[in-house]
Amino acid sequence: MNAQSTDMEVRAHADHHASLRLWLRLLSATTRIEDTIRQRLREQFGITLPRFDLMAQLEREPQGLSMGELSRRMMVTGGNVTSIVDQLEKEQLVQRQPQPGDRRAYAVHLTPAGREAFSAMAIAHERWVVELLSPLPAHQQEQLHQLLGTLKNGQPSPPQTPPHPA
Numbered sequence: 001m002n003a004q005s006t007d008m009e010v011r012a013h014a015d016h017h018a019s020l021r022l023w024l025r026l027l028s029a030t031t032r033i034e035d036t037i038r039q040r041l042r043e044q045f046g047i048t049l050p051r052f053d054l055m056a057q058l059e060r061e062p063q064g065l066s067m068g069e070l071s072r073r074m075m076v077t078g079g080n081v082t083s084i085v086d087q088l089e090k091e092q093l094v095q096r097q098p099q100p101g102d103r104r105a106y107a108v109h110l111t112p113a114g115r116e117a118f119s120a121m122a123i124a125h126e127r128w129v130v131e132l133l134s135p136l137p138a139h140q141q142e143q144l145h146q147l148l149g150t151l152k153n154g155q156p157s158p159p160q161t162p163p164h165p166a
Contacts, residue, residue, distance in 0.1 A: 064107030
């Protein structure tokens with residue numbers, strides 16, 4: 001995919017409303033950063049962003065999470081979570097453990113190898129984010145953080161929609 005095909009901002013014209021131009025710039029910046037992170041995860045760790053995201057959810061919850069809770073947090077279907085867990089389980093990075101009182105339910109946990117692998121990925125991920133946001137000095141990053149917080153807080157709560165595929 002070339003840079004222009006992922007740069008949503010090329011759709012904007014000077015006669016478009018400033019809000020539309022801002023929306024497309026936000027979308028373009030986010031897409032570029034995410035694409036770079038996806039590529040680096042793939043190249044340096046042989047992992048996809050959805051697999052990294054699932055491991056991040058588990059790292060935050062040492063007691064593990066149910067498949068349904070993973071699906072809800074990641075906003076993807078249960079089938080997608082199952083597929084990701086299956087892949088990570090084959091690589092011995094996660095394990096399923098039966099939930100007491102429900103033979104059909106499982107809690108998913110990071111294995112010790114999964115914790116170690118995720119720790120290395122998380123360190124690199126943070127370094128990449130710092131690097132990718134470095135064109136803005138710290139005071140501008142803080143200012144943008146505050147402005148985006150105001151924008152976020154001014155939005156209505158999103159409707160409850162079914163999860164989308166990963």
